[in-house]
Each structure stands twice: as C-alpha cells, then as structure tokens.
Amino acid sequence: MDEARSESVIKVFIDLYKKGLIYRGVRMVNWDPQAKTAVSDEEVNYTEVKSKLYYVRYKIVNGNRNPESGIRKEYVVVATTRPETILGDTAVCVHPKDKRYKHLKGKKVIVPMVNREVKIIFDEYVDPNLEPAL
Numbered sequence: 001m002d003e004a005r006s007e008s009v010i011k012v013f014i015d016l017y018k019k020g021l022i023y024r025g026v027r028m029v030n031w032d033p034q035a036k037t038a039v040s041d042e043e044v045n046y047t048e049v050k051s052k053l054y055y056v057r058y059k060i061v062n063g064n065r066n067p068e069s070g071i072r073k074e075y076v077v078v079a080t081t082r083p084e085t086i087l088g089d090t091a092v093c094v095h096p097k098d099k100r101y102k103h104l105k106g107k108k109v110i111v112p113m114v115n116r117e118v119k120i121i122f123d124e125y126v127d128p129n130l131e132p133a134l
Helices: 004-019 083-088
Strands: 028-031 038-040 055-067 072-080 089-094 108-111 117-122
Touching: 055 083, 072 083, 072 089
Parallel strands: 089 117
Antiparallel strands: 028 038, 055 072, 055 108, 108 117
16 A cells, blocks of 8 residues: 555554444464365464564664664664564564654664565554563
8 A cells, every 4th residue: 555545544443443443452364275264263273382583683774873872773673483474564563662762753674685664663562571682
C-alpha cells in the first residue's frame, strides 16, 4: 500500500480499537498445506520448541545520537527466531517507554540484505526487557 492508504488503514483500526469494536490479541492462522485451508485453533496441538534467537543489526538512516547518553548509535538490534522473515519487514517496532529508543521517533532504519528504508514505530506490545546479545 502507498503511505496515504496505509496511514488511513492504521487510523481506522485505532479508532475501532478505541471504540471497543475490535481487540488486539495473539492470533495465528494455521494453514494445512495438504487440505489447502485454514485450520481452527481447536484443531491444533501447540508444543513449545527450543529454538535459536538471532540478533540482527538494522542501520539507522543518517545515524543518531542518544541525547540522554550522548552515545552515537548507528544501528538498532532486532531479535528474531525467524530471520527468513526479515526480507518482508515493513517497520521496526520499539516500546514507547524504553528510554534507549525515544530519540529515534520519526527515524528510519535500513532492512539488511534488501537495503530498504522502513520506519521505526512505537508500540507497547514490544517487550522492553528483552536485551540484545550484541
């Protein structure tokens, strides 16, 4: 979607959420490749799997200096268990109360491997306690 339509969709979803007409929750579409259809959550047996957490650096467009620490950061570190999805990234999300990233409001980063600029957005869904390994 182009930026104007994308912003319009986001505004509508926020409005619907504030009115209590929609809610935000953990949702996953379960796809059965053999039947070629979605499968109900009741038909899925979830199992926890120990997997590897990958840390990826996203270069900040034009770099940036954190006014609180005075340290110049050239990147934001993103943790993921699915590095293959990086190619489809459309934004990097950080917690709005995380002091480490407040200075990045309105900034952009570059998606590794595809060199595409995407916005840094703020959302409370992000776990602010997840520390990067780098």
